[in-house]
Amino acid sequence: MDAPILEVRDLVKQYTAITAVAGVSFSVPQGMCFGLLGPNGAGKTTTIEIMEGILPATAGEVRYRGEPQGASFREEAGILFQKTALQDFLTVRQSIALFRGLYRSGLGVDEVLKLCALEALAGRDRRKLSGGQQQRLLLAIALVNDPAVLFLDEPTTGLDPQARRNFWDLVQSIKARHKTIILTTHYMEEAELLCDEVAIMDRGRIVAQGPPQRLLREHFAEVLLELPRQDFPPAARELPLQLLEASDRIEITTQDLEGTLRTLLAAHVPLTNLRIRPANLEDLFLALTGKELRP
Amino acid sequence: MIRRLASVWHARNLEFLRDRGTLMFTLLLPLMLVVGMGFVFGGPPRPLFKVGVLAEQIDKATSPFLREQYVQFVATPDEPTALHKLTHQTLDLVVDLGANARYWVNTDSPKGYIVEKLLLAAVPGAQRQPVTGVAVRYVDWLFPGILGMNLMFSCLFGVGYVVVRYRKSGFLKRLHATPLSAFEFLGAQVLSRLAIIVTVTSILYFGIGTIIGFHSAGNVALLALLMIVGALSMIALGLTVAARFSSEELVGGVLNVLTWPMMLLSGVWFSLEDSPRWVQWVAHVFPLTHVLDGARAVMLDGAGLAQVAPHLLYLAATTLAFLAFGAWSFRWRID
Numbered sequence: 001m002d003a004p005i006l007e008v009r010d011l012v013k014q015y016t017a018i019t020a021v022a023g024v025s026f027s028v029p030q031g032m033c034f035g036l037l038g039p040n041g042a043g044k045t046t047t048i049e050i051m052e053g054i055l056p057a058t059a060g061e062v063r064y065r066g067e068p069q070g071a072s073f074r075e076e077a078g079i080l081f082q083k084t085a086l087q088d089f090l091t092v093r094q095s096i097a098l099f100r101g102l103y104r105s106g107l108g109v110d111e112v113l114k115l116c117a118l119e120a121l122a123g124r125d126r127r128k129l130s131g132g133q134q135q136r137l138l139l140a141i142a143l144v145n146d147p148a149v150l151f152l153d154e155p156t157t158g159l160d161p162q163a164r165r166n167f168w169d170l171v172q173s174i175k176a177r178h179k180t181i182i183l184t185t186h187y188m189e190e191a192e193l194l195c196d197e198v199a200i201m202d203r204g205r206i207v208a209q210g211p212p213q214r215l216l217r218e219h220f221a222e223v224l225l226e227l228p229r230q231d232f233p234p235a236a237r238e239l240p241l242q243l244l245e246a247s248d249r250i251e252i253t254t255q256d257l258e259g260t261l262r263t264l265l266a267a268h269v270p271l272t273n274l275r276i277r278p279a280n281l282e283d284l285f286l287a288l289t290g291k292e293l294r295p
Numbered sequence: 296m297i298r299r300l301a302s303v304w305h306a307r308n309l310e311f312l313r314d315r316g317t318l319m320f321t322l323l324l325p326l327m328l329v330v331g332m333g334f335v336f337g338g339p340p341r342p343l344f345k346v347g348v349l350a351e352q353i354d355k356a357t358s359p360f361l362r363e364q365y366v367q368f369v370a371t372p373d374e375p376t377a378l379h380k381l382t383h384q385t386l387d388l389v390v391d392l393g394a395n396a397r398y399w400v401n402t403d404s405p406k407g408y409i410v411e412k413l414l415l416a417a418v419p420g421a422q423r424q425p426v427t428g429v430a431v432r433y434v435d436w437l438f439p440g441i442l443g444m445n446l447m448f449s450c451l452f453g454v455g456y457v458v459v460r461y462r463k464s465g466f467l468k469r470l471h472a473t474p475l476s477a478f479e480f481l482g483a484q485v486l487s488r489l490a491i492i493v494t495v496t497s498i499l500y501f502g503i504g505t506i507i508g509f510h511s512a513g514n515v516a517l518l519a520l521l522m523i524v525g526a527l528s529m530i531a532l533g534l535t536v537a538a539r540f541s542s543e544e545l546v547g548g549v550l551n552v553l554t555w556p557m558m559l560l561s562g563v564w565f566s567l568e569d570s571p572r573w574v575q576w577v578a579h580v581f582p583l584t585h586v587l588d589g590a591r592a593v594m595l596d597g598a599g600l601a602q603v604a605p606h607l608l609y610l611a612a613t614t615l616a617f618l619a620f621g622a623w624s625f626r627w628r629i630d
């Protein structure tokens with residue numbers, strides 16, 4: 001990876017009664033897809049909006065290409081907010097053209113339409129798009145200035161699985177163009193698929209940071225056994241096992257799969273609904289904070 | 296059904312009552328209307344007719360006509376001034392009650408017709424004098440007021456609500472993420488609304504003008520310039536109001552508080568020459584007063600650029616002041 005294109009140093013955002021971001025630092029090399037992960041209220045959106053220059057920080061700074069963000073930053077940044085409204089009565093093409101007119105340079109409207117698979121919808125009233133199509137239009141608008149840095153704040157929240165997968169394909173094609181992407185999400189699958197590096201946030205702080213696979217290797221040498229909560233008798237909680245309790249399931253981490261299975265059978269724990277799988281980022285978050293990402 | 300209706304009714308009432316700004320302006324408007332109307336129209340019963348007397352002061356003993364009830368007699372020693380007011384229907388009759396009593400009446404004025412009868416009953420020998428110049432009908436006098444009122448509502452409400460809706464929906468926040476500056480955004484809104492205003496006002500001017508048979512005494516291009524600068528001032532005022540609010544109801548309340556006094560005090564419907572001095576002073580703060588005074592001077596008196604220059608300068612200055620304040624206080628997102 002190249003030298004950092006973005007650096008976040010000791011970022012703090014204090015509201016009257018709430019500290020939304022409590023001293024966050026990280027750097028993002030050029031061409032990387034960097035993920036900010038965490039549950040609602042973790043401080044992801046506040047952090048990304050300060051990075052975008054939309055919100056002022058209470059303390060700390062964001063540096064772009066080694067310098068404080070100047071007026072030119074907005075020419076070089078593409079942004080997809082968590083919630084964005086566009087002007088009414090405009091077609092898809094007109095909506096893109098409106099934003100293209102706000103930048104000195106960038107891609108042609110037709111090129112952006114093609115990049116985001118919107119050619120067939122170019123003449124449609126943007127209010128008549130489906131959720132997935134709407135997100136593709138917002139992505140197209142974020143790309144219209146051919147940005148060096150692309151900010152995606154929970155881009156697939158509320159989309160159906162098919163639309164989500166289509167969106168991920170689009171993001172991967174943008175990654176292939178060597179764009180730097182900052183992504184916030186609470187979908188672990190999304191982060192594992194798209195991000196080269198993630199920072200896991202909880203209560204305004206980063207609790208772990210690194211490439212997803214490395215983080216998982218560091219924290220989980222074991223496999224994970226999942227049992228529905230109702231299948232796990234109370235007495236079994238006293239067993240000498242490493243247990244994590246999620247809302248609907250019990251997770252057991254172990255390096256000795258056979259020994260653990262024998263222990264469970266001896267305690268008469270029903271294993272009909274047992275699932276064995278490798279650990280993922282959701283497990284990592286649960287292990288680090290004792291909380292689930294999606295309550 | 297009643298329970299559902301009551302639930303929604305209760306929730307809506309709570310929403311309204313807890314939106315302090317909207318509540319305040321909703322209550323403030325009727326209060327202002329009561330106080331304002333009281334000042335403008337209050338006091339003893341108003342005279343029905345207004346007669347200019349060519350004399351330094353009114354001496355009721357000199358003529359029985361001066362003792363008529365419900366007639367306001369105004370000492371207007373300068374004859375040309377009195378006749379100008381007569382042609383503009385701010386006086387119904389002008390009399391000279393000297394040795395050879397004579398009078399002037401605007402034949403297009405219904406009030407003038409009646410008060411002439413009163414005069415001739417009291418002073419049978421009074422001689423009618425010809426009125427030189429074009430007599431102005433009430434509809435001619437009202438016409439600039441209608442144009443100005445339409446201009447005011449379209450400018451203030453047209454831009455005010457749009458900007459608040461953009462802010463509320465998050466569209467402004469999205470624009471803020473681009474290189475667009477507040478001044479550029481506001482400038483685009485001003486020009487867009489101005490194009491609409493120019494089109495609508497032109498249609499009104501030529502359409503109504505044709506129907507009522509009105510012809511401007513002055514230069515139409517100067518009138519257009521006055522209307523454009525007036526529209527700019529009021530659009531900028533609308534943008535200033537909408538600069539940071541995110542509630543349509545609140546902005547509606549503020550705009551009502553601005554538009555009603557302007558409609559009543561700027562001389563849309565009637566001349567405020569007889570109103571208290573402070574009312575006239577307040578009226579001259581409003582951009583609409585300068586639009587109407589300037590427009591009437593051009594349309595009715597054929598005034599040139601030099602005569603309406605003070606109005607143009609005031610409107611231009613308020614445009615810049617409102618725009619500067621609007622850009623300074625502008626918020627892209629809901630705080």
